[in-house]
Amino acid sequence: MKAARPLGGASADPSPGMMAAPVHTAHEGGTLVHRALLYRSPEQFTTVAGRFLQDGVTSGDATVAIVSPAVAEMLRERLGDGAGPVEFVDAGSWYTAPVQAMAKYYERTARDWWPQGRLRVLTEPVWDGRSELEVREWLRHEAVVSRALAATPTTMMCAYDAVRLPSGIVAAAARAHPELADADTVRPSPRHADPALFYAECNAHPLDPPPLSAARRAFAAGELPMLRTFLNAEAARLDLPEEQMLPFVLAVNEVATVIIREGGGYGAVWVWSHDGELVCDITDPGGRLPDHFLGHLPPAPHQTAEATFWAVRRLCHIVEIRSGEGPDGGVGFRGVDAGTRVRVHMLLR
Amino acid sequence: MSDSGAGERPGTSPGVSYPSGERPATLREAAAARSAPVRVPRTGPDAVIPVGDVVPGDHLCLIYDSDAERYAVLAAYLRDGLAARHRVLYLADEDDPDAVLARLSAAVAASGVPGTARLDLRAAADAGDLVIRPIVDAFLATGGFDPDAGAATLAAEIDRARAQGYAGTRITGETSFSLRGWPGGDRLADLERQGRPGRAPRFRAIALCQYDRRWFPPDRLRALASCHDGRVRVDDLYDDGVLRITPMFTPYGLRLAGAIDESTLPPLRDEIRRAAGRAGHFCLDLSDLEFCDLAGLRLLAGTGTGGPGRQVLLRGIPDYLELMMRIGGWDVTPGPPRQGAPR
Numbered sequence: 001m002k003a004a005r006p007l008g009g010a011s012a013d014p015s016p017g018m019m020a021a022p023v024h025t026a027h028e029g030g031t032l033v034h035r036a037l038l039y040r041s042p043e044q045f046t047t048v049a050g051r052f053l054q055d056g057v058t059s060g061d062a063t064v065a066i067v068s069p070a071v072a073e074m075l076r077e078r079l080g081d082g083a084g085p086v087e088f089v090d091a092g093s094w095y096t097a098p099v100q101a102m103a104k105y106y107e108r109t110a111r112d113w114w115p116q117g118r119l120r121v122l123t124e125p126v127w128d129g130r131s132e133l134e135v136r137e138w139l140r141h142e143a144v145v146s147r148a149l150a151a152t153p154t155t156m157m158c159a160y161d162a163v164r165l166p167s168g169i170v171a172a173a174a175r176a177h178p179e180l181a182d183a184d185t186v187r188p189s190p191r192h193a194d195p196a197l198f199y200a201e202c203n204a205h206p207l208d209p210p211p212l213s214a215a216r217r218a219f220a221a222g223e224l225p226m227l228r229t230f231l232n233a234e235a236a237r238l239d240l241p242e243e244q245m246l247p248f249v250l251a252v253n254e255v256a257t258v259i260i261r262e263g264g265g266y267g268a269v270w271v272w273s274h275d276g277e278l279v280c281d282i283t284d285p286g287g288r289l290p291d292h293f294l295g296h297l298p299p300a301p302h303q304t305a306e307a308t309f310w311a312v313r314r315l316c317h318i319v320e321i322r323s324g325e326g327p328d329g330g331v332g333f334r335g336v337d338a339g340t341r342v343r344v345h346m347l348l349r
Numbered sequence: 350m351s352d353s354g355a356g357e358r359p360g361t362s363p364g365v366s367y368p369s370g371e372r373p374a375t376l377r378e379a380a381a382a383r384s385a386p387v388r389v390p391r392t393g394p395d396a397v398i399p400v401g402d403v404v405p406g407d408h409l410c411l412i413y414d415s416d417a418e419r420y421a422v423l424a425a426y427l428r429d430g431l432a433a434r435h436r437v438l439y440l441a442d443e444d445d446p447d448a449v450l451a452r453l454s455a456a457v458a459a460s461g462v463p464g465t466a467r468l469d470l471r472a473a474a475d476a477g478d479l480v481i482r483p484i485v486d487a488f489l490a491t492g493g494f495d496p497d498a499g500a501a502t503l504a505a506e507i508d509r510a511r512a513q514g515y516a517g518t519r520i521t522g523e524t525s526f527s528l529r530g531w532p533g534g535d536r537l538a539d540l541e542r543q544g545r546p547g548r549a550p551r552f553r554a555i556a557l558c559q560y561d562r563r564w565f566p567p568d569r570l571r572a573l574a575s576c577h578d579g580r581v582r583v584d585d586l587y588d589d590g591v592l593r594i595t596p597m598f599t600p601y602g603l604r605l606a607g608a609i610d611e612s613t614l615p616p617l618r619d620e621i622r623r624a625a626g627r628a629g630h631f632c633l634d635l636s637d638l639e640f641c642d643l644a645g646l647r648l649l650a651g652t653g654t655g656g657p658g659r660q661v662l663l664r665g666i667p668d669y670l671e672l673m674m675r676i677g678g679w680d681v682t683p684g685p686p687r688q689g690a691p692r
Contacts, residue, residue, distance in 0.1 A: 221611065221612060222611075222612045224610045224611050224612065225591050225608060225610070228608075228640065246669050246672070247672075250642070250669070250673065253610065253640075253642055254642060254643055256611075257610065257611045257642055257643075257644070260611050261611065304644075307643065308643060310676075311643055311673070311676045314676050315676065
């Protein structure tokens with residue numbers, strides 16, 4: 001394993017155990033190395049990334065590059081014959097939504113990569129054309145990776161263009177990654193934040209209230225059949241693609257069920273469209289729903305809320321959870337401190 | 350059972366429309382009405398009527414594939430008839446009424462139909478509320494079968510019950526005698542046709558004709574069935590307008606129609622526990638399940654872990670359930686074996 005870390009960077013302690021939920025994989029026992037490469041020129045990127053991949057091939061690791069086709073071409077050129085064992089994955093198809101990307105990690109690591117030994121993966125997340133919400137959720141994704149893959153034999157280097165990208169993204173990357181790499185060195189990130197803290201910071205961003213034009217419907221025990229009828233009608237009115245109708249209704253129905261069974265017992269939904277998305281708020285005026293990686297980690301048996309949100313997150317494009325005042329610092333939305341608000345986003349295109 | 354005419358049927362919801370001026374009292378009722386499963390037609394040869402919904406004037410056939418199905422229907426028919434102070438006339442293929450009574454009592458007690466475990470058929474027979482008549486005596490006393498004489502015999506029984514103060518008459522008869530070569534046995538349809546509505550308006554009785562599908566040639570069975578107002582089926586175990594749970598007999602199990610969600614999960618859990626407690630092998634038919642949430646999926650997937658020697662088969666899994674199973678991770682864990690949708 002030492003050979004896999006050619007630049008001799010300090011081993012960052014993976015996230016301390018704030019979460020009760022264990023990650024269930026057949027490959028527990030490794031240590032995640034999660035490193036940001038903040039490059040200042042294409043040459044610097046290809047040099048460091050090329051060496052990173054080359055070392056993986058030399059060590060016999062499962063070596064993967066999740067990058068754009070153009071970058072893949074550059075790296076192939078750089079590696080020459082050595083590129084043979086490297087698996088190149090198109091970043092465009094990988095980075096569709098944070099939870100989808102995580103789902104692919106769960107699937108590919110367990111099935112294809114860890115069985116070969118250590119996984120060494122180079123990634124360059126996609127930032128072009130991302131909305132403010134998507135940027136926030138893709139940064140949160142780095143904290144989820146740190147938490148979810150903490151005890152696995154994985155070395156991950158995430159490339160960020162320090163010149164071209166907005167400074168906020170680069171600064172957040174430095175907080176989300178325990179290690180920073182540049183041309184010659186790997187060093188601990190001085191501003192690294194524990195994944196749980198980073199995750200909570202993402203939840204501190206308040207949600208705007210639903211627009212006045214949003215369609216609203218209250219629900220309580222025994223009323224979910226009518227809620228589903230309402231959701232189907234609203235989704236059809238807003239032109240949600242046919243194949244997204246069922247995932248949308250299933251997801252909202254699940255959140256409402258949690259509120260009825262384990263939350264305050266009743267609530268309301270708001271549905272509207274915004275910027276190419278169907279947005280739906282599900283609120284519980286009385287119940288608390290602490291979101292510490294809720295639904296991001298594979299649920300253990302009998303963790304019903306975890307299992308529910310594991311499914312809900314996978315059914316939707318993005319899911320945001322804000323719940324009362326508490327250690328996660330979240331609020332329902334501006335001006336409302338109590339209760340819980342779950343906001344699901346579905347793509348309309 | 351009330352004396353309402355055959356056109357009104359207590360317990361069958363009309364669907365979406367409410368009578369004018371009558372609004373649903375609760376959201377729940379409105380939801381139930383809106384999502385009520387499509388009902389089969391009330392009358393005509395394609396009608397399938399739950400046995401608990403039969404009304405005076407009905408002439409229905411019970412086409413069964415197994416004795417379990419047959420006696421589940423008959424048990425409810427007898428239970429409701431005796432409770433409504435109807436006289437029940439049972440026309441049996443066997444010659445010995447005592448043997449028939451013993452067979453019927455045992456089968457009804459074992460049927461598992463609610464309210465029949467303690468039904469005392471012997472007491473009913475002693476009181477004259479249940480009359481068992483061998484067909485050889487009721488229909489074949491002249492050495493052959495005469496449909497008109499048969500109809501006259503039944504009419505006399507109905508009149509006698511009315512004269513004795515019964516609220517109605519329920520007839521049920523076995524029909525296999527018609528296959529055994531008695532002269533005129535092939536004219537059973539002529540008797541059945543006399544039971545059709547409009548032909549015999551004074552017959553405000555209920556008739557349930559038992560046909561064993563294993564014995565009748567399909568085309569002949571079709572022709573005989575078409576002489577009835579419809580088929581009778583076993584009662585639903587549960588139906589709140591959102592979820593309907595119906596017993597199945599071949600294979601043994603439950604047919605689920607409608608939606609499994611927050612409100613219908615508890616009754617479903619109860620019915621699965623009850624039904625699965627009665628037999629090792631067990632089938633859940635999901636082909637008419639329109640919606641199922643995660644907890645419902647967990648319940649369905651968990652039925653396979655009930656114990657050793659139990660085989661649970663999920664039949665007719667809709668596409669969206671496969672999607673849920675993939676998301677929930679159940680497609681990779683060993684759960685109940687599944688069978689594709691029959692449609």
